[in-house]
Amino acid sequence: MANRERNKKILLELVKQADNSRCADCGAPDPDWASYKLGVFVCLNCSGIHRSLSSRVKSIKLDFWEDDLMEFMKTNGNASARALYEKAVPPYYYRPQENDCVVLREQWIRAKYERMEFTGETKYPPISYTTGFYEGMLWKKGKENTHFLKRKFVLSEREFTLTYYNKENESKGPKAVISIKDLNATFQPEKIGHPHGLQITYQDDDHTRSLYVYHESPEEIVTWYNVIRAARYAYLKTAYPTGSDEELIPKITRTYLKEGYMEKTGPLQKEPFKKRWFILDSENRKLFYFKGQLLKPASSIKNELQRGLSTG
Ligand SMILES: [Zn+2]
Numbered sequence: 001m002a003n004r005e006r007n008k009k010i011l012l013e014l015v016k017q018a019d020n021s022r023c024a025d026c027g028a029p030d031p032d033w034a035s036y037k038l039g040v041f042v043c044l045n046c047s048g049i050h051r052s053l054s055s056r057v058k059s060i061k062l063d064f065w066e067d068d069l070m071e072f073m074k075t076n077g078n079a080s081a082r083a084l085y086e087k088a089v090p091p092y093y094y095r096p097q098e099n100d101c102v103v104l105r106e107q108w109i110r111a112k113y114e115r116m117e118f119t120g121e122t123k124y125p126p127i128s129y130t131t132g133f134y135e136g137m138l139w140k141k142g143k144e145n146t147h148f149l150k151r152k153f154v155l156s157e158r159e160f161t162l163t164y165y166n167k168e169n170e171s172k173g174p175k176a177v178i179s180i181k182d183l184n185a186t187f188q189p190e191k192i193g194h195p196h197g198l199q200i201t202y203q204d205d206d207h208t209r210s211l212y213v214y215h216e217s218p219e220e221i222v223t224w225y226n227v228i229r230a231a232r233y234a235y236l237k238t239a240y241p242t243g244s245d246e247e248l249i250p251k252i253t254r255t256y257l258k259e260g261y262m263e264k265t266g267p268l269q270k271e272p273f274k275k276r277w278f279i280l281d282s283e284n285r286k287l288f289y290f291k292g293q294l295l296k297p298a299s300s301i302k303n304e305l306q307r308g309l310s311t312g
Contacts, residue, residue: 007070019079028098039076088120092233107222132157134227141212157231196221
């Protein structure tokens, strides 16, 4: 019993150290779980992912820590794990935060510890991120209905384009060629109704359009997300040659500041209020509204926001 209290006390001291005071995987404050296989302190959510990976986890406060396991945590910890497992994370690779969706957080943990993609070995990062070209099939929501249809997508970093084809009619040429310039990708599992749902937004003349896609494989959809980010990063490097990584990385992709239903009336305020889906986008300072969550925009309100909106 003496050791039980002593070891717990040592662990509670360890987790207060600067490097350990945030979850090794998502940065959440005050982690109170630890993987005694990897030697990292993690939050409750990430501990669940580690457990499903058969990485052994214990609660710092509730579980019994044997001497050797406590010593292991003492000699390892978040900083030394980061030096090994995050040695070669590409600058464009998305590092999930605590509020990100499960697929992003789970794949980050798998990429790091299970596939060891970032240890700087020659095999990794996977060739898909570095060749400047990626193609594959994604399920895309059809325009007229709510069905998802399998479509071929091709990402070219050389052309800075994302192209997709109608599967049956590939010979007829692409259905759309989308410029990487104004493209954004963001995970929207609830909105799209699939845990791997990805929203791709782009400019088409004066309109902002969205594609809603997913892939059955969590690894594959996160790869798509990161190859899009790799292409966006390459584009930004070309467009802003003097931009530092610090400036460019936040511009690669973004999540919207706020989304949700509000009721709106017409300009004369005589029409009955109607429920509309609003999106506030910080990057181009626009407020969009849609008839429904997944529909084409009814309008975008930009000028009114130019001044009044602080985008931080
Ligand atoms: Zn975490």
